[in-house]
Structure formats: structure tokens, C-alpha cells
Amino acid sequence: MCYGGVCVLCVSSHWGYVSQCEPLQVQYEEFPFLEKDSMMDYSSMQRLGAKLGFISGLIQRRKIEAFERMLWRVCKGYTILSYSEIGEYLEDPDTGEPTKSVVFLISYWGEQIGQKVKKICDCYHCHVYPYPNSNEERNDVVEGLRTRIQDLHTVLHRTEDYLRQVLNKASESVYTWVIQVKKMKAIYHILNLCSFDVTNKCLIAEVWCPVNDLPILRRALEEGSRKSGATVPSFVNRIPSNDTPPTLIRTNKFTSGFQNIVEAYGVGNYREVNPAPYTIITFPFLFAVMFGDLGHGVIMALFALWMVLYEDNRKLKRTRNEIWNTFFEGRYIILMMGLFSVYTGLIYNDCFSKSLNIFGSGWSVNAMFESGNWTWDSTLRTNAFLTLDPNVPGVFNGPYPLGIDPIWNLASNRLTFLNSYKMKMSVIVGISHMSFGVILGIFNHL
Secondary structure (H helix, E strand, C coil), X not given: CEECCEECCCEEEECCEEEECCCCCCCCCCCCCCCHHHXXXXXXXXXXXXXXXXXXXXXXXXXXXXXXXXXXXXXXXCEEEEEEXXXXXXXXXXXXXXXXXXXXXXXXXXXXXXXXXXXXXXXXXXXXXXXXXXXXXXXXXXXXXXXXXXXXXXXXXXHHHHHHHHHHHHHHHHHHHXXXXXXXXXXXXXXXXXXXXXXXXXXXXXXXXXXXXXXXHHHHHHHHHHHHCCCCCCCCCCCCCCCCCCCCCCCCCCCHHHHHHHHCCCCCCCCCCCCHHHHHHHHHHHHHHHHCCHHHHHHHHXXXXXXXXXXXXXXXXXXXXXXXXXXXXXXXXXXXHHHHHHHHHHXXXXXXXXXXXXXXXXXXXXXXXXXXXXXXXXXXXXXXXXXXXXXCCCCECCCCCCCCCHHHHHCCCHHHHHHHHHHHHHHHHHHHHHHHHHHHHHHHHC
């Protein structure tokens, strides 16, 4: 008898006697045509007396090779495994981490093989999904899934549109909500600092208030009592106290940065002289004396001016970058330092470490040749350095209008003179600054 074109010969032996069965007629019966990708027709397999089953599911990409070897060894080739890798990362239901997965389809023959395949899938933690046996059922499942996917996409798009509309509507009021929440938080914070009276019917708060603001405080309490409809209005009583009042320093967006610099070293006592207004001039000027470059000062001033012009931009104010917040809060300090650096740069006549000849030098070299003190041949050839004589008429025409004369760049003692000049200026300004601080200290102790 032959199966699939292979003949089987029946042979029996008994005690050395060998007898061959009677000749068998050779019959061939071909299996039905297999479709592409090893997809067999279930109805044709039923006509052959075999029961074809399918198992589909998902498995992790790193397990597919061991899974395939296990199927081959256990099922002894009675299975066909087809798989394809999914391009996107899928979340593992067990661990919740994104992993690469593979979708597979196993075709097997027989119930026993099917039980083995299911056990292997369980061992490898595969996520098994039902797979219909007939083409009609599979097509129905595919169409149903496509319909469900389309419905889900429609629902998601409508939900996103609705959420977008809600967020756009909320964004118009979020700034107002933030202000309201801050006001409510401040109110409840103040209420927590108050205490009840003996009847537990009113709140008592002991506060320090500037004398000039007492009329404003009374009007605010009267307005609050009227709007709230309280039967008993709120009132203010001045209580004498021997305690030292706290220090109140009113600042604005320009002076707040300089006040923060002063308070970094300590807060003055009540009625002491506040040095912050004087720091507006002294601090940038001392920086400029050490910095002293016209070009770099212009760059610094332009950068600070840009921050000042766009200071109301929310993106610039509401950032989590601490370094940027430091620059932005000190934008007026940087602006003043840049402007003073421009001034000292003009005094030093220094722009990117180069001198500028704006007004023309006050010294003339041609006058030395015209007077006959120098000659073009002997003087220039025999001397590496020459000294200008201001007593010669026409050599010195007066001081440079602003800053240091640019001819100092040609002098051999340029660095010695400029460094000495800047050092002496720094000493004079520093001593003046310290003397002014001592005078303020005297007024504070009087």
C-alpha cells in the first residue's frame, strides 16, 4: 500500500524462514493542493480523515526561537509554525513594560498534538487568541475587527476633539483661576494665623501695619463687612507695644533686585537707613570699573534690554530653569552694569581690547620731523623706540576729549600705565564707597 507515493512492503520472518506477502497493488492518492504560506483547507483535511487545528497568539520576541525548537522536538514535525514580528512595542500585561512581540499561527494535526501545543504555549506564557477553522469564519472575524477598530478610531477622534475644545475653553480662564486660587490661599493662610475670642464668634488678629496704611485698612474692613452682610462690622484698634516693629521696605520691579543683594547680607532694623537705593549706583559702577569694556558692555546692555522689553512674557517668567530665573530676576541689575561698563569702556578707551580713535589723538608725530628733531633716515633706523617731546610746538595739542588717548597703544609702557591707572581708580572708588558706608553706619547708630 502506498501513501503519498511511498510504497510499504509487508515482510514477516519466523525462525529463519522468511516469507514475503503477496504482491500488493500500488495505489496513489494525492493530497489536495496546499495554499500559500502552508494554509491548508480544513474541509479537504476532513475528507482525508485528519483533524486540522489552529492556535494563534502572541509571544515575546526573545522567546520565539526556543519556542519553535520546542514545538519541533515535542510534536515531531506534526506542526507548522508561521510568525511575524510586530513593528511597535506592546505593553506586557504581566510586567507593564514595553516589549517586542511576535504574532504566530500554529497548524497541527490531531487532538493529542493540539494538547501538547497548548501546554507548550502555557509554558512560554503566550497570549493565545481563538482562531476559526473555516475561511468564512475567519473573514467574519477580520471584518468584525476592522469594524471595531474603525469605531474605536471614530470614538477616539471625537473624544480628542471634545477634550481639545474643553482645554481651549479652560485656557481662556486658567489665568483668572490661578489668581483666584492664590487669593483664596492667602486668605486661608491669614485666617489660620487668627485666634478666636472667648465667645468663639469672631476672629482676632494681631498685626503690624504701617501708620500711613491705617486709613486704607479701615476702608477695606468696612467694605468687606458691607459686602459680606455681617451684622457686626470689623474694626481696628491700635495697641501700644514695646516690641521692635519689623522692617518694611517697599520695592518695585527695578529696585527689588538691588534690595535682594542687600538683604543677602542681612536685613536692617526698624528705622535704619536702607542702603539699597545707593547700591543702584555703586554696585554696577564697581563692576564696571573692573569690567571696563565698551563692546562687551553693549552686548550685556542689549541682552538686559531685551529681557526688560519682554518682561511680561509668560514663557520668560514661568520657567523651571534656575539659571535663567536668576538672570531674569536681575535683568535691571544687568542693564545697569552694561550701561556703566559702556561708560568705563569709553573712559578706558577699550572696545574688545582695542582702542578707538574717535576724536583723533592729541599727539602729533609729524611735528617732530617738521621741527628737525627727528630725521627720516638716521632717527628711524637707529632707534627702536622714540619719545615725543611735548615742549616742541605742535607735538601735543591738548588732552583727549574722553578717556585715554589711543596713542598709548603704541607706547612701550602701555600695560604698566593702564594697569596702574585702573588700579588707582579702583582704590579711589573703593575707599570712597567704604567711607560712604561708614557714614551710613554712623547715622544708624545715632
